[in-house]
Amino acid sequence: MMEEYKELQNYKIIDYVKYIAAIMIVCIHCTQLFPIDILDFFFRQIICRVAVPFFFISSAYFFRKGYNKDQKYLGKYLKKSIYSYLLWSIIFLPIGLNWIQQNLTISEELMPIAFLVGLFHTGTYYHLWYIPAMIFSLFAITKLLKYFGYKTIIIVCFGFFLFGSIETYYGFLQNGWFKDFFDLLISFMFTTRSGLFYGLIFVTLGFYIVDHQEDLRRNIKGMRIATIVCALLLIIEGFAIYNVPGLDMNFLIMLVPFSFVSFITLLSCPIAIKNDTRRVRELSKYIYFIHPVCIVIIEEIGKAFDLxxxxxxxxxxxxxxILSHMLSSFIIVLHQVYLKRKTIFFSLIIGMLFTSITASYFYEQIPSSFVVKFEWTSCICFFLSFTSCYLLTLRKIRKQGRLNF
Known part of the structure; x- marks a missing residue:
C-alpha cells in the first residue's frame, strides 16, 4: 500500500533503516569484505558511512519531538542515556583494557587518565564513542538554541565538522605549523570523531527538521531529487580521496547535506508499513552495542585456524x-524479565568457567607464532555469560510467554 506521508511521520520505515544502518556499521568494523579493494572501499568507506550520521539525526529528531512536548525530557533522556552508557562501559571495560594492553604502551599510573579519556571521549571500547558524543551534542544544541538561531549554530557546527574532517583529508596537509598543531591534537585526542567535531552538526539538523516541518514538507519532491544528487556527490567525494592517505574515513563532507535530505525523504516515504517495528528497533540498538564482540570471536577463529x-x-x-542477531535477541528477552542477583552471579561464573575451557583448547590448537587479539578471551566470556544468563532464565521466560525470535 502506498501512502504519502505529508506530515513527515513515516516512523516505521525509520526503524527498518536503523536496522540496515546497524548492519552497515558492522560492515565498517569488519575486515575487508570484498577481494577487490576499490569495491570494498566503495561499499564500506562510502556507502556504509551514511549509517552513523543517520543514527545521530534520527536520535536528535525523536529527542527534539519529546523535548518540545515536555521541557523536562532533557533531564529524563540524559539520565537514562548516562545510566545505559555507564552500564555498557563497565561491561566492555575488560575488553577495552585487553585492547590497550596489546596496542598501547601506558604505564599503570596513567591508566586512570586513559580510563577517563575513554569514558568521556573515545569510549571504553571503540564503538562506544557514539553515546558520549550524542549526550554532549543533544545537551549542547538544546542549550545553544535558547540563545542563538539555527543559522548561526549550523555555521559554527559545520565549521567544527570541517576541522574534524582533516582526519579524513590528512594526506592533503602540508608540513608546517598547522599540521604540527593537528598532530599534537591527535596525539592527545586520538581522533576528532567526537560530539564536538562530528555529532553537533547532525544533531542540529535533526532538531531543525522537527522545528521546520511545515516548511520542509512543502518541498518533498525537491528533497528526493536532492537526495539523489547528494548521493552522487558523496560517491564522487569518496572516490576522489581513494588514494589519499588519511587517519580514518569517519568524515566525508557530503555526509552532512545527504543525511539531512535523505532523512526527510525517508520520513515522507509513501511506503506504508503495517507491522510492529519495535523489535526491529531494539535489534538495531543491541546489534550496534554487541557486534564488536562477535567480530573479534569470528575473525580471530578464522585467522587462528587458517580459515x-x-x-x-x-x-x-x-x-x-547471525551471532550478533542471536545475542541481541537474548539480551532483548532478558531485558523483559527481572534478573535476580543470583542468576547474574551464576551466569558470570558459568561464563568464566566455560571461557577458561574454551580458551585453553583454543590456544593449544593454534600455532605458537600466531598472535591472537588479547580481547578475544574477554569477548568469549561476554558471549558465554549472556548466553548462560539467557539459558538460566529460559524456564521463567517461557512461563511468561516472552520467548520471541
Missing amino acids: PILASGIVSLVFIL
Whole structure:
C-alpha cells in the first residue's frame, strides 16, 4: 500500500533503516569484505558511512519531538542515556583494557587518565564513542538554541565538522605549523570523531527538521531529487580521496547535506508499513552495542585456524551478523524479565568457567607464532555469560510467554 506521508511521520520505515544502518556499521568494523579493494572501499568507506550520521539525526529528531512536548525530557533522556552508557562501559571495560594492553604502551599510573579519556571521549571500547558524543551534542544544541538561531549554530557546527574532517583529508596537509598543531591534537585526542567535531552538526539538523516541518514538507519532491544528487556527490567525494592517505574515513563532507535530505525523504516515504517495528528497533540498538564482540570471536577463529572464509569476507560477515542477531535477541528477552542477583552471579561464573575451557583448547590448537587479539578471551566470556544468563532464565521466560525470535 502506498501512502504519502505529508506530515513527515513515516516512523516505521525509520526503524527498518536503523536496522540496515546497524548492519552497515558492522560492515565498517569488519575486515575487508570484498577481494577487490576499490569495491570494498566503495561499499564500506562510502556507502556504509551514511549509517552513523543517520543514527545521530534520527536520535536528535525523536529527542527534539519529546523535548518540545515536555521541557523536562532533557533531564529524563540524559539520565537514562548516562545510566545505559555507564552500564555498557563497565561491561566492555575488560575488553577495552585487553585492547590497550596489546596496542598501547601506558604505564599503570596513567591508566586512570586513559580510563577517563575513554569514558568521556573515545569510549571504553571503540564503538562506544557514539553515546558520549550524542549526550554532549543533544545537551549542547538544546542549550545553544535558547540563545542563538539555527543559522548561526549550523555555521559554527559545520565549521567544527570541517576541522574534524582533516582526519579524513590528512594526506592533503602540508608540513608546517598547522599540521604540527593537528598532530599534537591527535596525539592527545586520538581522533576528532567526537560530539564536538562530528555529532553537533547532525544533531542540529535533526532538531531543525522537527522545528521546520511545515516548511520542509512543502518541498518533498525537491528533497528526493536532492537526495539523489547528494548521493552522487558523496560517491564522487569518496572516490576522489581513494588514494589519499588519511587517519580514518569517519568524515566525508557530503555526509552532512545527504543525511539531512535523505532523512526527510525517508520520513515522507509513501511506503506504508503495517507491522510492529519495535523489535526491529531494539535489534538495531543491541546489534550496534554487541557486534564488536562477535567480530573479534569470528575473525580471530578464522585467522587462528587458517580459515579465510571466517577471517574476512562476506561469509565471515554472515556469521558475525547471525551471532550478533542471536545475542541481541537474548539480551532483548532478558531485558523483559527481572534478573535476580543470583542468576547474574551464576551466569558470570558459568561464563568464566566455560571461557577458561574454551580458551585453553583454543590456544593449544593454534600455532605458537600466531598472535591472537588479547580481547578475544574477554569477548568469549561476554558471549558465554549472556548466553548462560539467557539459558538460566529460559524456564521463567517461557512461563511468561516472552520467548520471541
